[in-house]
Amino acid sequence: MNGGLLTALADLVLPRTCAGCGTPGAVLCPRCAALLARPRVAAPRRFPWDFPPTVAAGAYSGPVRPAVIAFKERGRAELARPLGTALALAVAAVTAAVPAPRAPVLLVPVPSSPAALRARGRDHVRELTARAVAELRAAGVPAAQARLLRRRGRVRDSAGLTAAQRRANLAGTFLRSGAVPPGALLVVVDDVVTSGATVTEAAATLAADRARGDAPVLAAVVAATPRTVRNATSPGDLRVVPRRSENVPERPLDRLSGRFRRD
Ligand SMILES: [Zn+2]
Numbered sequence: 001m002n003g004g005l006l007t008a009l010a011d012l013v014l015p016r017t018c019a020g021c022g023t024p025g026a027v028l029c030p031r032c033a034a035l036l037a038r039p040r041v042a043a044p045r046r047f048p049w050d051f052p053p054t055v056a057a058g059a060y061s062g063p064v065r066p067a068v069i070a071f072k073e074r075g076r077a078e079l080a081r082p083l084g085t086a087l088a089l090a091v092a093a094v095t096a097a098v099p100a101p102r103a104p105v106l107l108v109p110v111p112s113s114p115a116a117l118r119a120r121g122r123d124h125v126r127e128l129t130a131r132a133v134a135e136l137r138a139a140g141v142p143a144a145q146a147r148l149l150r151r152r153g154r155v156r157d158s159a160g161l162t163a164a165q166r167r168a169n170l171a172g173t174f175l176r177s178g179a180v181p182p183g184a185l186l187v188v189v190d191d192v193v194t195s196g197a198t199v200t201e202a203a204a205t206l207a208a209d210r211a212r213g214d215a216p217v218l219a220a221v222v223a224a225t226p227r228t229v230r231n232a233t234s235p236g237d238l239r240v241v242p243r244r245s246e247n248v249p250e251r252p253l254d255r256l257s258g259r260f261r262r263d
Contacts, residue, residue, distance in 0.1 A: 018032055018063075018067075019032075019066060019067040019070040019071070019076055019079055020032030020035070020062075020063030020064060020066060020067040021063045027076070027078050027079055027081075027082065028067055028079060028082040028083075031063075032063045032064070032067060033082050033086075035058045035059070035062065035063060035064050036057045036058040036064060036082070036083070036085075036086035036089075036222065036223065037057065037058070037086070037089060038057070038058050038059075039055050039056070039057055039058075039089055039090055039092075039093035040055065040056055040058075040059070040224070041053075041054065041055060041056075042054040042055065042056045042193045042196070042219075042221065042224035042225075043224070043227040044163070044193065044194070044195055044196035044224075044225070044227065045163070045195075045225075045227060046163055046195075047196065048163070048195070048196050048197055048200040049200075050200055050203070050204050050207075051196045051199070051200050052188065052199060052200065052203035052216060052217050052218055052219045053094060053097060053216060053218050053219070054094065054193060054196070054199055054218070054219035054220065054221065054224070055090045055091075055093045055094035055097075055218075055219075055220050055221075056090055056193060056220075056221045056222065056223050056224030057086035057087060057089045057090040057220075057221075057222055057223065058086065058222070058223050059223060059224065059225075059226035060192050060193075060194070060223035060224055060225050060226065061225075061226050064222075064223050065223075067079060067083070068083065068191055068192060068222060068223060071083055071124060071191075072120070072124050072191060073120070075120075075121075075122075077122065077124075077127065080124075080127045080128060080130075080131045081131055083128055083131070083191075083222050084127070084128045084129075084130070084131020084132045084134070084135060085131065085132070085135050086222050086223075087128050087129070087131070087132040087189060087220060087221070087222050088131075088132040088133075088135035088136050088139075090220035090221060090222070091105065091107060091132060091136060091141075091143070091187050091189065091220040092136065092139070092141065093220075094187060094218045094219070094220050095141075095185055095187065095218065097218075098185060098215045098216070098218065100183075100185055100215050102142065103142075103183055103184060103185045103215075104142045104143070104144065104181065104183070104184045104185070105136065105141055105142060105143040105144075105184070105185045105187060106143075106144055106145075106146035106148070106180075106181070106184045106185065106186050106187065107129050107132060107133055107143060107144070107145050107146065107187050107189045107220075108145075108146050108147070108148045108149055108186055108187065108188050108189065108202070108206060109123075109125040109126050109128075109129040109145065109147060109149075109189055109190070110125055110149065110188060110189065110190040110198055110199065110202050111123075111125075111147075111149050111150055111151050111174070112124075112125060113151060114151070124191065125189065125190060125191060126145070126147075128189070128191060128222065129145045129189050130145060132189065133145050146178070146180075146184075146186075147177070147178070148176055148177060148178050148180060148186070148206060149174045149175070149176060149177065149188075149202055149205060149206070150174065150175050150177045151173060151174060151175075152172060152173060152174060152175045153172075153173075163195040163196075163197060166195050166197040166198075171201065173201055174201060174202055174205040175205065176205050176206060176208070176209075180206070180209075180210070182211065182214075183214075185215055185218065186203075186206050186210075186215075186217045186218065187217075187218045187219060187220050188202045188203050188206065188217060188218070188219040188220075189219070189220050189221065190202075190219070190221050191221060191222050191223070192221055192222060192223050192224065192225075193219070193221045193223075193224040193225065194224075194225045199219040199221070202219075203216075203217040203218075203219055
């Protein structure tokens with residue numbers, strides 16, 4: 001039996017409600033889906049050093065929160081479609097900031113911890129990534145999923161930790177696995193950005209052996225904790241936070257630091 005038929009049968013027996021607002025009907029009603037069609041630059045309260053240029057499809061607030069939690073923690077896998085579409089939009093927005101026409105776009109999912117995978121029984125970030133890749137390809141973007149990161153060792157659950165504690169907790173969390181095709185745009189993808197620690201660590205792991213002149217590692221997420229960016233000239237500005245200069249050799253990220261504008 002194919003997935004479409006199963007979905008159709010489930011529609012007959014299971015009442016459907018919007019995961020965001022509870023309105024009967026679609027898994028995500030048009031009003032809630034529209035909240036994830038507003039790409040914006042993710043702006044953590046404190047930018048971690050090396051926070052990659054990151055775009056979110058919407059704010060992690062209001063009905064978006066329960067929708068993401070329903071997908072992630074409550075097993076509502078059918079939300080992969082609308083949330084994956086939102087992720088594709090964020091990927092398209094962040095890659096538009098980098099002048100690399102027709103470069104292959106590799107979506108690198110942030111790997112969940114083994115404990116989280118066991119608890120959920122699935123890898124929701126990979127599900128989102130697969131859906132986003134399908135959407136991007138349908139739109140003519142040469143996108144693919146590249147599982148270039150894996151987890152190293154054991155990491156504490158980050159719930160209840162401060163941003164700095166999260167960063168320390170994550171330091172050395174990821175290992176790169178597999179070769180990065182030269183010239184590809186790398187986009188770390190995850191469900192949500194809050195402190196920014198996870199995407200920063202993931203992007204740093206991927207950036208460690210990029211060649212000079214390569215585009216910076218980017219990041220895209222479904223939703224980001226909303227913040228007001230002070231001193232930004234427009235919401236379309238993408239900032240790369242440079243590393244402290246005293247102890248870091250020049251790298252592509254430094255040369256490219258400053259601002260990327262969406263055209
Ligand atoms: Zn809704």
